[in-house]
Amino acid sequence: MIDGIGLQEILIVSTIMFFLGIYGFFTRKNLITILMSIELILNSVNINFVAFNKYLYPNLMQGHFFSLFVIAIAAAEAAVAIAIIIDLFRNIKTIDVEKVSSMKN
Amino acid sequence: MNLNSFLLMRHELILIAVVLLYLASEIIGGGKNKRFSLNFAVVLFLAVTIIGFLPISTGTMFGGMYQTSPAIILMKNILNAGAFIVFLQVVSWLKKEENDNRIMEFFILIVSTLIGMNYMISAGDFLMFYLGLELATIPMAALAAYQVYNLKSAEAGIKLLLLAALSSGIMLFGISMLYGASESLYFTDLIRTMEMNSMTVLALVFIFSGLAFKISIVPFHFWTADVYEGAPMSVTSYMSVISKASAAFVLMSLLFTVFAQLKEIWTPILYITSVLTMTLGNLFAIRQRNIKRFMAFSSIAQAGFIFLGIISGTQMGMSTVIYFLAIYIFSNLAVFGVAGAIYNQTGKELIDDYAGLYKTNPALTLVMTFGLFSLAGIPPIAGFFGKFFLFTAAMESGFLWLTVIAVLNTIISLYYYLLIVKAMYITPNESPIAFFRSDFYMKMGLILATIGILVIGFIGGIHHYIYNLSFGIL
Numbered sequence: 001m002i003d004g005i006g007l008q009e010i011l012i013v014s015t016i017m018f019f020l021g022i023y024g025f026f027t028r029k030n031l032i033t034i035l036m037s038i039e040l041i042l043n044s045v046n047i048n049f050v051a052f053n054k055y056l057y058p059n060l061m062q063g064h065f066f067s068l069f070v071i072a073i074a075a076a077e078a079a080v081a082i083a084i085i086i087d088l089f090r091n092i093k094t095i096d097v098e099k100v101s102s103m104k105n
Numbered sequence: 106m107n108l109n110s111f112l113l114m115r116h117e118l119i120l121i122a123v124v125l126l127y128l129a130s131e132i133i134g135g136g137k138n139k140r141f142s143l144n145f146a147v148v149l150f151l152a153v154t155i156i157g158f159l160p161i162s163t164g165t166m167f168g169g170m171y172q173t174s175p176a177i178i179l180m181k182n183i184l185n186a187g188a189f190i191v192f193l194q195v196v197s198w199l200k201k202e203e204n205d206n207r208i209m210e211f212f213i214l215i216v217s218t219l220i221g222m223n224y225m226i227s228a229g230d231f232l233m234f235y236l237g238l239e240l241a242t243i244p245m246a247a248l249a250a251y252q253v254y255n256l257k258s259a260e261a262g263i264k265l266l267l268l269a270a271l272s273s274g275i276m277l278f279g280i281s282m283l284y285g286a287s288e289s290l291y292f293t294d295l296i297r298t299m300e301m302n303s304m305t306v307l308a309l310v311f312i313f314s315g316l317a318f319k320i321s322i323v324p325f326h327f328w329t330a331d332v333y334e335g336a337p338m339s340v341t342s343y344m345s346v347i348s349k350a351s352a353a354f355v356l357m358s359l360l361f362t363v364f365a366q367l368k369e370i371w372t373p374i375l376y377i378t379s380v381l382t383m384t385l386g387n388l389f390a391i392r393q394r395n396i397k398r399f400m401a402f403s404s405i406a407q408a409g410f411i412f413l414g415i416i417s418g419t420q421m422g423m424s425t426v427i428y429f430l431a432i433y434i435f436s437n438l439a440v441f442g443v444a445g446a447i448y449n450q451t452g453k454e455l456i457d458d459y460a461g462l463y464k465t466n467p468a469l470t471l472v473m474t475f476g477l478f479s480l481a482g483i484p485p486i487a488g489f490f491g492k493f494f495l496f497t498a499a500m501e502s503g504f505l506w507l508t509v510i511a512v513l514n515t516i517i518s519l520y521y522y523l524l525i526v527k528a529m530y531i532t533p534n535e536s537p538i539a540f541f542r543s544d545f546y547m548k549m550g551l552i553l554a555t556i557g558i559l560v561i562g563f564i565g566g567i568h569h570y571i572y573n574l575s576f577g578i579l
Contacts, residue, residue: 018278025271034267041274048281057288063281066232066290070277073239077270080243084250084262091256100260 007055010047017044031085031095035078042074113164113173116181119153120220124213131209139208143196146212147546150192154185165229169291172229175574180354180427181223186557187347187434188219193550194442195339197543198449203252211251214244215343222351226358231280231290234355235273238319242269245348249336261335268318268328276315283308292363299366309367312359313374319352320408323381330389333401338448341397342441345404350430353408357415357426365578368418375416376507382409383514391521396444396454399521400437403480406518407433413495413511417502420577425498427571428561429491432479435557436488439476442551443469450541461537462529469543470529472551479558481522482515487562494568 017040024037046067053063089095111118130145165172192212199208221240228234246269250262284290286304299305314325321329333341360371386406393399414426446469447462448454463470479488492515499508543551561567 021274022271025267031263031267038267038270038274041271042277045274045277045281048278049284052281052285056285060288062232062290063284066235066280066284069232069236073236076243077239077266080246081263081266081270084246084259084266087250087253088256088259088263091254091259100263102256102260 010051014044014047029096117223124216127209127213142208147192154189157182157185169293170230170233173227177227183431190438190550190553191343193546196546214248217244229292248340257335261332264328265332272315272318276312279308279311295363309364316356321405322378323385326405330398330401334397338445346434346437353411361578375412379409379412387514387517413499417498418578420575422498424572424575425494428568432487432491432561435554436476436479439472439554443473446543460528460532461534465537465540477522481519487558
């Protein structure tokens with residue numbers, strides 16, 4: 001552990017990352033950047049898990065395992081998302097979310 | 106733990122075997138013989154559904170990560186039966202030329218999501234729960250984007266996937282808070298150690314929001330109409346019944362067990378979201394012209410009614426939610442089955458196109474009428490009993506005004522459900538949809554859905570049976 005950096009500082013960083021991710025998700029126009037915002041959210045969760053494990057429950061492993069699974073599933077999610085984005089790009093030659101809105105009631 | 110205890114997971118193991126068999130048949134047969142593939146898929150799944158009903162023991166596995174109880178087994182069987190009806194109804198659509206070479210993909214993806222849901226509802230740990238949830242979600246996005254050359258379908262897929270990822274990210278943040286607050290993620294430990302503090306309340310709110318996305322509760326419902334409209338008809342019907350029912354069941358069991366100590370926090374949350382969901386769902390449904398968008402808002406409104414049972418927190422409430430979900434699955438499948446049959450034949454999916462349907466296709470009209478009456482809750486049909494028990498459960502726990510609002514909403518919903526019935530029976534139409542014959546599978550699917558609606562309503566013992574399997578907050 002580094003001197004002067006406790007659980008609180010790490011949690012502040014992860015919370016800022018989480019809300020940056022949410023902000024990016026709702027404001028970005030490019031589908032790939034939206035995907036990156038989701039990665040930010042998931043990584044803030046990973047930081048949380050690892051930090052709780054290291055500072056509060058150093059004898060347990062559950063937090064580490066959970067973050068490993070989160071990383072794996074984020075990869076699967078990105079794979080499917082990018083496949084669909086490529087499909088969209090073939091259809092309309094753009095990945096701008098504002099163009100991806102053929103359905104309006 | 107020995108090898109025999111793996112039999113507790115019989116539902117999941119059989120479904121995994123089914124996925125592998127589907128894959129093997131695709132590899133060996135090369136997908137050349139369409140008729141064989143379809144028959145094989147449907148008949149195999151019929152066997153799975155029947156095997157699911159055989160008696161099975163209950164217990165826990167993997168140190169409590171996996172658990173089953175009679176209520177969970179019943180829910181899995183209901184999901185299996187619903188998925189089987191979807192399979193029957195999808196055959197005539199998959200036979201079309203545009204779906205050549207990827208018939209089996211459809212079945213493999215659907216059964217994968219079903220495996221995920223089964224693991225999700227019998228999870229005993231938040232890790233297992235999360236894995237099940239994702240396994241139920243990611244293939245669902247692939248299914249929504251199934252029609253590769255259709256822009257709407259791809260749009261539905263990407264919207265579903267991104268919003269599902271966002272919602273599970275929010276939920277994960279809540280789970281991490283819960284881990285920090287209580288040292289363990291096993292439900293059994295959490296039930297023991299849960300106490301009210303700012304961390305656990307935050308965790309509850311985040312996890313609730315994540316699941317509310319899946320059930321499309323009102324502040325989180327924006328994706329529903331677009332995804333339902335864009336996805337293929339059968340995927341929409343699967344999503345609106347099976348996916349929603351499993352998520353609602355999981356939310357209920359989480360609130361009743363893990364978050365039981367925080368009842369005074371989640372009661373007002375459920376109260377407000379329930380009122381908003383019912384009212385907004387109903388008001389938006391009135392102005393929809395497309396049957397899929399219409400059913401999307403109708404299903405949002407129905408989700409609000411489900412909260413009436415959850416909010417009561419009693420044994421009666423839980424049994425009623427399961428009962429209502431079963432009825433909801435069959436009613437929605439009846440409506441979607443008819444809409445799908447008409448769409449396959451004519452490509453029409455607007456409500457105005459249904460005008461005069463009674464004169465040309467009386468049988469389809471009758472099935473659709475049963476489904477709509479059941480959704481609206483008109484007395485002799487099952488939906489009435491579902492709503493009646495939900496109102497009873499809420500009243501018994503003292504939620505008078507919530508029940509009054511729900512009853513008013515039922516009246517509004519009656520109006521728009523009857524609009525379709527009126528269009529089919531009364532509205533004159535120069536060129537109604539011509540008479541057509543559905544294939545054998547579609548007929549069976551519609552008959553089964555209708556039988557489900559009628560049987561659950563008229564056999565009084567079913568609710569009593571579910572009641573004995575359920576539990577309330579201790």
